[in-house]
Amino acid sequence: MKTANFLKMMMLFLAIGITSCSSNSTDDGGGSGSGNGNGGGSSALTLEVSKSRVYESDAVTFTVRDANGANVTPASVITVDGTAISGSTTIFTSTGVKSAVATIGSETSNTLSVEVISPSFTTKALIEDYTGAWCGWCPRISQGIIDVHNSANGDDVIAVAVHNGDAMAFPLESQMRSQFGVTGFPTGILNRDVRWASVSGDAMNISQPLSLLNTTREVGLAINSSLSGNTVTATIKVGFDFDQSDLKLVAVLLENGRVESQTNYTNNFGGGSSIPNFVHNDILRASFTDIFGDVIPATEQVADGVYTASLSVTVGSAVNTADMDVVAFVVDASGEVVNVQKAAVGTNKDFD
Structure with missing residues (x-):
């Protein structure tokens, strides 16, 4: 009789362990989906720039991508030296190294540097x-x-x-x-x-x-x-x-x-x-x-x-x-x- 009860208890513990492991393996962060910055590591942003060295009169265009590589630029706020630009394209009005970053909500991208120079040579x-x-x-x-x-x-x-x-x-x-x-x-x-x-x-x-x-x-x-x-x-x-x-x-x-x-x-x-x-x-x-x-x-x-x-x-x-x-x-x-x-x-x- 003791042997039978012991076997029943062992079966119960095994069932609980299997159920617990199955629940952990299917956890997707609450089913919130990817790309919303809430789970699965998909909230990381990457900032890219069309040119990293430009003249003052040159336009540069920024692109923001999520962790899956999708273009999320329209949803982003891009700032250069702490000031938000309008849209994703800008023309710099002074020389020097400019620091750019993008945000969506609480998520922040990598920081990019853009060097802005004056033309060095006379055109002939x-x-x-x-x-x-x-x-x-x-x-x-x-x-x-x-x-x-x-x-x-x-x-x-x-x-x-x-x-x-x-x-x-x-x-x-x-x-x-x-x-x-x-x-x-x-x-x-x-x-x-x-x-x-x-x-x-x-x-x-x-x-x-x-x-x-x-x-x-x-x-x-x-x-x-x-x-x-x-x-x-x-x-x-x-x-x-x-x-x-x-x-x-x-x-x-x-x-x-x-x-x-x-x-x-x-x-x-x-x-x-x-x-x-x-x-x-x-x-x-x-x-x-x-x-x-x-x-x-x-x-x-x-x-x-x-x-x-x-x-x-x-x-x-x-x-x-x-x-x-x-x-x-x-x-x-x-x-x-x-x-x-x-x-x-x-x-x-x-x-x-």
Whole structure:
């Protein structure tokens, strides 16, 4: 009899234990569901940002996600340096490191830092002037370049004269013409992207190249050069405000002050059919790099970094070495100029 009672008690204890374990294993936090911050660890918020380093004028967009990765931005309050922003997109009005966080009810996200900077570099533009001393309409662009340089900020538009069929001809000009679709003279190409438009037989559209100065550039250049005999050595630096990719560096040598007769069909420079003592400037004489650019290593194209190239080139004895310039520019993957710099040989032109 005692044995039977003992067995009944054992069965009762086992039943209670099994029932207790089953109840604990199916506990879902009271059935409150996920994503409401009340259970299951699903209330965690993650704050993301479209850019972590921006200019003052750039918009940044924040995104808030719950623990399941769902976008809960519309239900969130996002604050930057303790002040709530309207919506999820904002433009910063001052520089510095900004601290952002998101909340939904009592739940708080991670804290993100956004660095806001001012542009480091002056925007400059490039005119490549396809010309020749035999070309009667070419003084139209020569005059146009003078008019640009006489305009406000016009010195930030840098000219390179690519000569054809005369004593100043550049050996690679045919490859350049082929690359950029130049089929006639004169032709002006702006930033290796668009053609410079004329407004008459005598004048160019001056506002067109000047308008290129209105875009903020994330890349800048510095040039330091010296002359020894007929060899020019140049140190070119490329600076980056933000991470970049697929950029190339082009560096060329120009000659100034070359006096050669110039055929003229325009009313410029006195209007004569020939200008016997025409002063040619910005003559493309040599290239330190591939004329279409040397690749800048990907590891060097980083925010707040500087890439340095040491280059040299030797020019012929006919070149006026007393008045030469180095022009360096960066092109993107499409070949378009990103930014450009110019400095007289023998001088140091820092980032500006």
